[in-house]
Amino acid sequence: MNLIDVIGPVMIGPSSSHTAGAARLGLLAASILGSRPVHADIYLHGSFAETYQGHGTDMALLAGLMGWLPDDERIPEAMNHAEEAGLQYAFHKVDLGNAAHPNTVLFKLTGENGAYCEIVGSSIGGGQVKVTEIDGFPVELTGRLPAILTVHTDTRGVIALVTGTLANAGVNIATMRLFRSNKGGMASMVIECDEAVPQEILNLIGALQQIESVRFIASVL
Structure with missing residues (x-):
């Protein structure tokens, strides 16, 4: 157990799961893509789908895709910055089944170099995340280490x-x-x-x- 596990992440609120975890999930998805995202279809499941606007999950996901950390003060303005950065995006609600964590996202990302990737990941609490699928392959990736x-x-x-x-x-x-x-x-x-x-x-x-x-x-x- 480390300090983050005890007191939670340094972040822009309101929620470690719905905001900090969402930003970190966007960061990890962009790293997996390996290119600056220019188009993102973002499918929200469960609790994310029901509360994403009230908790700022949408802004946090976009912030992560743009490379911002969970404590970046610009997160509340992420949508404006995304437009300026040329990141086209759309949010959708989806049912990924009972086995999916309530805070799960399916990213369909296109990078500026033409790369395309589909990523399924979840915010599992305390700002921690786990990616469970990349381009249809099951994986287990936390982003804690390179x-x-x-x-x-x-x-x-x-x-x-x-x-x-x-x-x-x-x-x-x-x-x-x-x-x-x-x-x-x-x-x-x-x-x-x-x-x-x-x-x-x-x-x-x-x-x-x-x-x-x-x-x-x-x-x-």
Whole structure:
């Protein structure tokens, strides 16, 4: 447990879950996209869908997508800044099912470089967040540490090749989680590291035959 877990995040209110967590969720989504968002369809589920305007969730999500931290004093004016920044957006209400956390968002994002990504994440309390799906692949990503996300073929030896590449580069692995659709199909791997991973190391991992894609995701804490 750390200080944030005890007293909550430094933030612009009113709610650690609906405002601070929403801003951090937007930050993490933009980091996953890997490009400045220029178009965002934002689908709100559960409590987010019912209270997003009153709690400032809409402004906080936009603030995060623009790279602002939860304590940024500009958050109440995020909509005006989004328009000035060329970020087109729309909010929608959606039912993601009973299994989804009440404070869940589905982002459909397009970046200025043409990148497109769909991200499902939740604000889980105290300003903390968890991304559970990226482009249809199940993941578990908190944004507490910098991370690598791979999509790869589920074959023997892939994990060893990736972790060996990181070890040879002197990158220490903090946690690792593996997900797959089915045996021998496509799989994903989330590797949280103690430090940022240089682009040249990402290039080495991306060049491995079994790797479909690799992306670096910066910490948002």
